[in-house]
Amino acid sequence: MNDVNNNLLLKPVNPVGIVGYGAYVPRYRLPASEVARVWTNGQTALPIKEKSVPGLDEDVATMSIEAARNAMSRANISPAELRAVWVGSESHPYAVKPTSTLVAEAIGAVPNVQAADWQFACKAGTEAMVAAIGFVGSGMARYAMAIGMDTAQGRPGDALEYTAGAGGAAFVLGPADESLAIIDATYSFVTDTPDFWRRAYAKYPEHGQRFTGEPAYFKHIMEAAQALMEATHTSAADYKYAVFHQPNTKFPQRVASMLGFTKEQIAAGLLVPVIGNTYAGAAIIGLTAILDIAEPGDRVLMVSFGSGAGSDAFAITVADAIRERRDRAPRTQDYIARRTLIDYATYARYRGKITMK
Amino acid sequence: MEISRHWRLRKQRYALVGEVCPHCEAKLFPPRDICPECGQEARTLYQFSGRGEVYSYTTVYEPPAGYEENAPYTVALIKLEEGPIVTAQLTDLGDQPVEIGTPVEMVTRRLRQDGDERGMIVYGYKFRPALARVAA
Ligand SMILES: [Zn+2]
Numbered sequence: 001m002n003d004v005n006n007n008l009l010l011k012p013v014n015p016v017g018i019v020g021y022g023a024y025v026p027r028y029r030l031p032a033s034e035v036a037r038v039w040t041n042g043q044t045a046l047p048i049k050e051k052s053v054p055g056l057d058e059d060v061a062t063m064s065i066e067a068a069r070n071a072m073s074r075a076n077i078s079p080a081e082l083r084a085v086w087v088g089s090e091s092h093p094y095a096v097k098p099t100s101t102l103v104a105e106a107i108g109a110v111p112n113v114q115a116a117d118w119q120f121a122c123k124a125g126t127e128a129m130v131a132a133i134g135f136v137g138s139g140m141a142r143y144a145m146a147i148g149m150d151t152a153q154g155r156p157g158d159a160l161e162y163t164a165g166a167g168g169a170a171f172v173l174g175p176a177d178e179s180l181a182i183i184d185a186t187y188s189f190v191t192d193t194p195d196f197w198r199r200a201y202a203k204y205p206e207h208g209q210r211f212t213g214e215p216a217y218f219k220h221i222m223e224a225a226q227a228l229m230e231a232t233h234t235s236a237a238d239y240k241y242a243v244f245h246q247p248n249t250k251f252p253q254r255v256a257s258m259l260g261f262t263k264e265q266i267a268a269g270l271l272v273p274v275i276g277n278t279y280a281g282a283a284i285i286g287l288t289a290i291l292d293i294a295e296p297g298d299r300v301l302m303v304s305f306g307s308g309a310g311s312d313a314f315a316i317t318v319a320d321a322i323r324e325r326r327d328r329a330p331r332t333q334d335y336i337a338r339r340t341l342i343d344y345a346t347y348a349r350y351r352g353k354i355t356m357k
Numbered sequence: 358m359e360i361s362r363h364w365r366l367r368k369q370r371y372a373l374v375g376e377v378c379p380h381c382e383a384k385l386f387p388p389r390d391i392c393p394e395c396g397q398e399a400r401t402l403y404q405f406s407g408r409g410e411v412y413s414y415t416t417v418y419e420p421p422a423g424y425e426e427n428a429p430y431t432v433a434l435i436k437l438e439e440g441p442i443v444t445a446q447l448t449d450l451g452d453q454p455v456e457i458g459t460p461v462e463m464v465t466r467r468l469r470q471d472g473d474e475r476g477m478i479v480y481g482y483k484f485r486p487a488l489a490r491v492a493a
Pocket of ligand 1: 378379380381382383392393394395396397399
């Protein structure tokens with residue numbers, strides 16, 4: 001860590017912040033106990049309480065549109081002022097045809113706009129955010145939208161089926177002086193690590209067994225968080241809130257503790273027990289829940305993790321505009337409270353696991 | 358295959374974009390370029406708020422071709438707060454009962470796929486019960 005210096009921090013020429021943010025979580029919930037009932041006679045330790053399940057007519061495009069509309073309501077800018085709409089996901093509805101053009105069309109941001117789909121497992125959303133920060137911070141754009149959204153699938157009976165949820169968030173990045181939260185700096189730590197993948201045409205992902213924990217999740221989040229805090233001369237105590245990628249309940253709790261954060265600091269953003277692992281949406285939807293309750297001056301550390309593998313770490317300071325903007329759209333907890341339990345059979349139907357032909 | 362029709366209708370379908378009459382302020386949906394209130398030309402685009410209430414509804418158990426995967430589903434006449442009445446599917450009902458007067462809001466959802474699973478996905482407006490704001 002001794003070679004870390006300010007050159008490793010990603011900081012734009014012009015200060016950038018979050019002008020608007022919006023979350024989305026589908027209505028349906030599958031209790032983890034239902035997966036255990038069907039596949040292990042109930043003889044499994046449950047990694048979460050329940051996960052969110054999209055309805056029959058939902059996908060990453062429709063969910064991104066709702067989160068984007070919420071972000072635009074808070075930003076209160078004309079969609080014609082957006083110069084980028086970028087969607088990070090590992091469950092885009094089409095193999096070829098961008099999700100981002102559909103989202104941009106639906107929110108009225110076309111045609112003078114960059115549109116692209118990002119892919120980096122669970123950090124595709126924060127990758128798009130970092131790019132948007134650069135796009136705005138360089139002066140190329142006044143506003144850029146970055147979205148992380150997923151409707152992840154696990155193989156029936158696999159450990160991932162208990163947690164693979166649906167949801168995510170959208171952010172409008174813009175000039176810091178118009179922002180409800182300032183991006184102080186970001187830092188990214190990336191290596192080639194075979195912890196998790198899905199080949200083309202494969203419906204379900206594979207995980208590299210012993211690679212998933214220490215060399216992947218913990219290594220990358222620890223390195224990213226420590227380097228960012230060192231370079232910004234901050235420590236865990238300087239942050240009111242922290243949120244980490246949350247594939248299950250234990251991993252973010254453990255990594256938080258390893259970095260010196262308390263349970264209180266991660267409580268607001270720890271949503272995985274009640275919505276599951278939302279993949280590209282997981283860290284950032286935690287950030288939306290934090291912004292829903294944060295006060296001006298509060299500092300937030302966010303660190304994503306994407307398999308393959310890498311972490312993006314963000315140091316964020318909440319600004320005055322949060323107070324007047326947060327209630328211009330539903331809070332994340334409003335979506336979490338809207339909740340209809342379903343059984344495994346309904347889940348199997350909603351997720352297309354019942355073959356019709 | 359109706360790709361050109363899907364493409365032509367995308368603005369009104371994705372985002373409930375209609376028209377407003379420059380002469381009498383009437384809001385038109387779907388857009389029809391002639392104001393039904395005053396008979397004059399009305400081509401100014403208008404973004405509807407998406408809020409309205411259930412005017413009437415029925416549940417479909419025998420769906421037309423292309424909608425089988427969603428059955429049973431509820432179709433409603435929605436009275437938009439700007440005046441027009443539109444026909445659309447209700448979604449995200451969960452175990453919530455539908456009643457005449459239920460406040461609803463527009464969402465953009467998958468309507469169906471054009472042909473089989475190789476065809477394009479058709480997206481458009483549906484309405485769901487207005488999301489309750491419970492978090493303080
Ligand atoms: Zn008229």
